[in-house]
Amino acid sequence: SQKIEQNSEALNIQEGKTATLTCNYTNYSPAYLQWYRQDPGRGPVFLLLIRENEKEKRKERLKVTFDTTLKQSLFHITASQPADSATYLCALGGSNYQLIWGAGTKLIIKP
Amino acid sequence: DGGITQSPKYLFRKEGQNVTLSCEQNLNHDAMYWYRQDPGQGLRLIYYSQIVNDFQKGDIAEGYSVSREKKESFPLTVTSAQKNPTAFYLCASNRGQGTYEQYFGPGTRLTVT
Numbered sequence: 001s002q003k004i005e006q007n008s009e010a011l012n013i014q015e016g017k018t019a020t021l022t023c024n025y026t027n028y029s030p031a032y033l034q035w036y037r038q039d040p041g042r043g044p045v046f047l048l049l050i051r052e053n054e055k056e057k058r059k060e061r062l063k064v065t066f067d068t069t070l071k072q073s074l075f076h077i078t079a080s081q082p083a084d085s086a087t088y089l090c091a092l093g094g095s096n097y098q099l100i101w102g103a104g105t106k107l108i109i110k111p
Numbered sequence: 112d113g114g115i116t117q118s119p120k121y122l123f124r125k126e127g128q129n130v131t132l133s134c135e136q137n138l139n140h141d142a143m144y145w146y147r148q149d150p151g152q153g154l155r156l157i158y159y160s161q162i163v164n165d166f167q168k169g170d171i172a173e174g175y176s177v178s179r180e181k182k183e184s185f186p187l188t189v190t191s192a193q194k195n196p197t198a199f200y201l202c203a204s205n206r207g208q209g210t211y212e213q214y215f216g217p218g219t220r221l222t223v224t
Contacts, residue, residue: 004153032211042218043115043201043203043215044201044215049211049212089153091154097159097161097205098169099154099156100153101146101153101154103151103152104153
């Protein structure tokens with residue numbers, strides 16, 4: 001069955017450093033991959049989408065890579081700030097508009 | 112202000128009672144979705160609708176029902192047949208037709224005792 005893995009342990013990063021989160025998947029060939037941010041008790045907020053034929057996507061301090069051979073996406077936040085602290089979810093999509101979601105990684109940026 | 116609203120934020124029910132969660136959007140989106148979120152798990156799709164008066168079951172539809180009589184509204188009923196209904200419920204929408212990012216409401220936390 002399809003499986004998505006995100007690091008279940010919280011990631012602690014010092015303010016100003018680059019945070020890197022990982023999303024690995026198996027038994028699936030997604031057409032695209034998305035990253036969302038979720039704050040406690042709130043709905044996820046869309047951040048970035050990367051398609052299967054794209055290697056890298058950037059938006060301000062965010063960068064996403066997508067390696068379909070390794071079946072992995074990396075999500076980077078450069079010059080991290082305490083306000084970046086949240087849970088980050090990855091989601092895979094195919095042709096039917098349905099998404100398969102990872103459980104998320106909690107990111108803590110320490111001042 | 113455009114967006115998705117869900118009400119109420121917190122909901123408490125006794126076992127054996129049906130309960131309906133509200134989801135309204137004014138984004139003019141065609142597609143709407145209901146997810147359930149449990150600790151340590153990814154979002155799981157309950158039902159989705161790509162167009163008014165049509166909806167499909169997701170991965171965990173048993174014990175749930177929906178309707179889509181208006182484009183703006185997609186209410187979810189949690190029936191007494193749902194064995195473990197306590198969870199955080201999220202409604203989302205998007206334009207469908209090839210646009211993939213989803214817009215989420217604030218969620219409803221349902222507790223059944």
